[in-house]
Amino acid sequence: MKTCEIIGLKKSFGGNHVLRGIDMHLSAGEVVVLMGANGAGKSTLVKVLCGFHGHDAGTMHLDGVAYLPTDAANAISHGVVTVHQSIDDGVIPDLDVATNLMLNRLTEPGAGVLVRDGALRRAAQKVADNMGLTMDVRTKVADLSVADRQMIAIARAMAYEPKVLILDEPTSSLSASEADRLFSLVDRLRGQGVAILYISHRMSDIRRIADRIVCMRDGEISGMFEQSPLDYDGAVTAMLGHSMTDVDIGVQDGGQPILEIDTLALSRGSAPVSFSARDGEIIAITGLLGSGKSELAEIIFGLQRPKAGQMRIAGRAYAPQNAAQAVAAGVFMSFKDRSTNAVIPDFDIANNMTLPFLRLFSRATVLKGRSQRQAAQDMIRRLGIVCQSDDDGIGTLSGGNQQKVMIGRWLLKGCRVLLLDEPFQGVDIGARRDIGAHIRETAKGRATLVFVAELDEALEIADRIIVLNEGTIAGQHQNRNVDMEALIAQVSGTSGAQPRVNA
Amino acid sequence: MTRETLLTFAIRFGFLILLFCMVIYFSLSANGFASPRSAAFILQSVAITGILALGVTCTLVVDGFDLSIGSVATSALMLSAYAMVILEMSAVTAVLLCLLMGAIVGLINGLLIVKFKVPDLLATLGMMFLLIGLQRIPTQGNSIATGMKLPDGSAAEGAFSAAFLWLGRHRFDLFVEKLVPVPVVIFLITAVVIWVFLELTRHGRLMYAIGSNERAAALVGTNVNRYKIAAYMISGVTASIGGILLAARLGRGDIASGNNLLLDSVAAALIGFAVLGAARANAFGTAIGALFVGILLQGLTMMNAPYYTQDFVKGAVLVLALVFTFYLSAKRSAGGKT
């Protein structure tokens, strides 16, 4: 029985085709896991389903009836309920559990003006029992653990008696044991006959929960897996893709080691990570969400402290306490999610680009506007940034060009270690090639670490690929005739515990 | 002109044109408006709020706010009077004491916001009440003047020194004898200094970056906390300069909450958003904004308009400026020149 059926769904924003014809269905009592890398279009699909966006073409049906939600509230009234990734969107932290569980009752028309606490609490207790929640309903939600809050958010969603429940990366901030509790709740809901769409790319979640896996890539369904046992490696391949690209790179072995990572523990209890990055070498660090990629980047840039182990730069101990110290030590980092982490929306191109090095462009603290612009124009030319002039507002640029500005920012001055976190995020293929080529051209004199999830991107830019899984190194590959099967197995964690070096 | 360029023109120069028209109108309709003396009066009447507004501009630049400036100014007023009249200190000591007080208040504001994570409005609101109360404690709520009775029964012997009063009362010759008062000169100097600091130095540029995207600024290695604290300290010091000039003009330590000073200077800074279509806090705009309010009030007073119409007009100008900033500028394409 198909609870929800989607046929030929398309959605674009301006010229950007985000969904290019999605066909899929959800059945009662089944958990479908939707996998997809950043930018694959999962979140747009969810937003269309929950009524936040309209769609351009295609149809959606619920129990055989056409489903066309006008807004989020309308979607809920049709029985499509979403629990979003950010938990605190789903609960009101300052109120107690009972009120949170019953909140939708309070907003219903016809609800009494006065809140009868006793009745409310009894009704809430019933809901909680139903969901297998054990906490006291009088507890304030803010005092609960993240997992409990997540459960409350789901329980609140269940109060609407949904036909379709969408869970958007529900375990992203949960520990393993907390996740277990969530999974048993999901099992219970599956038993109650709810059709569940579960968005995640954590392999451990997927193994535990999935009845079926749907993979998305570039706005299309790139794979569907339903035969038991599920083909997890196939799913990762479908999600990340590894159609060998036509970029031809001359792989460098690199010179002297610059950055040495010595038995670094990325998270409590994870096996130590050791490797060294050499002069002129570009290393792609890849891995799924939760593999320790972001932790590694943040530790090197001084935003997190390692749980154990040390780092050295050119043989000297390096333990930055904050970003400023990292920059001072010649470690530069371009962050992912540029709009929150990098772009200064009020500034023009030149000022965005020169921001980290204003000291270089000033005399006695007074800025030398001309040399700022000179440097910016130079970088605009080198990276092929498409703009009218260096005083264009950053917001007038396309995503790819904005990203070039953000990368260009860190190429203005030579550095020892360059960290690029998802440098190709939200960037079209042309800009991606430009950025990649420029990073390779300038690689001499520094060690470059590129943190990417997509294997294509790693293969396009790196001399060496290091695969992280569960906070430790699962494999290393020189970027020559890479054994893709082994690589994907390491990414998805199905290769066995032994890290392999494929030189 | 196309619609687009017309809109851009209106955003950039609309407020300056309005200012110009106003000057023409008052010159024609108010007797004695168009004269060097009148210009000096206008500048004098906006000098103190203008100086405060320049300080609050610095906090607005880092996406903060300082509600305590009015009470910092009146605290400086009381402190300078207390120092000279009761403690019989010299003018220089009194001035330094006030500047130090302003810097310390700014430092505390900054630490509350940065270290203790108190939201800026709440931290500075608390500081405002604290100072309004604190400035009255040493004199049990009395104003300070020479000859006042002290708690021990004796009379205060000290007096405002001539050097101190000079700050508020002396006028420099410019074309006309005794034309430009000292506070106006200090206002202009402060405006230029703050403008240079915000627009031309890398520290100012980083403060704008913090105000626009604090996280991004931090991730390029900017010490965000230090700059935020610095912004509040600048605000505190400029507010205390305003208070010193107020004391020098009044010649006594009047108790006052300073709330009108706060509101007028915030209005000037917000009107400044609209000047030249900046759509953000800037020193030039703030100075023009203060001037705008000053010209309007001077003209209305000369035309015998009652006091309540002045508040009304002030409010109308502010609303208009905010529309300029938030509606028209938002219509224009994203991003701007820096």
Add this chain to the structure above:
Amino acid sequence: MLRRQAMKLMGSVALLAGYGSVALADMPAPLDNPGDVKIALVRYLSTGDFFQSYLSGVETQAETIGMDLRVFDSRQDAALQADMVDQAIALGVDGIIIQHGLTESMKDAAQRAVDAGIKVVAFDVNVENDAIPQIEQSDYLLGKLALEQALKDNGNAFTAGYVYVPGIAPLDRRNVAWEEVKDANPDITEAAVFGTLDNPIANSIANQARSVMQANPTISVVFAPYDEFAKGVKIAVDEAGMADDVDIYSADVSTADISAMREPGSAWVATVATNPAVVGEVSVRALALLLTGENPGASVVVPPTLITQDFLNEQDIKNMDDLGAQMPQFQHADVAVADWMPLPTR
């Protein structure tokens, strides 16, 4: 129980020791045992020199008689002030002084106090109650005296500037005097009316007065019937270099006002004032009379005093203490007194 009695006894002993010098024994009941008489001062306005001084007057007179004074301060919250009257009733006070407030909010509260058998006097607020004497510093007379001096100095034909903010009760009452004088002297030209209560008032008034003086250079007399106004006008006149051409007449006085009036060449030539401390003392004395069953009269007016710049200079008066010493009518008002009533020592 015993312990509390003992404390009370000790308290009275202490009081007796403190005020042994005044003739306590002769006061009529209930003031024959004044330490047991509780009175409350319920204030609406409290910030500013005037109100500070008024409070000190209330305190000294209450202390001299030996009564137990509680001060309730509502800080311009009319509703709170009414609640405070109820608090005072609950506290079991014998008398209440209501200082300022709004008729609407205080009328009922005052009636409740009277109903509870409490003696009440009101200063500068009309609570529309026959049982409650009104203490007044006559604002009308303040204005009148200042303007009479202006007429004496300048004749009855001059161009005047007037500082006025309508809707403020004392200023409205002073305005009555101005209107009368204007009507009686048709040759007085009112060239400009201005005013603001923007804080700091003197600074805001100075800014306005600068513009007014610029627009109306013929003004020779400014009537500024509130000392903050006069201060502001004086600053503007000094800045405009017109101190010799303009005379300022005002109301109220303070130490700072005295020094401003005595500056060489000051334009501020006269002010008329009631000593707020005296008004405070009179308030307490009127209440004391009421408590002993005497009637101070429905309206107790504290007469104002004219203070001229010349007088201040002649007597070399530097502050309020000097003023009191040189001008006995300013230091003490012979109002609401009785033979048995101890007065504060000077």
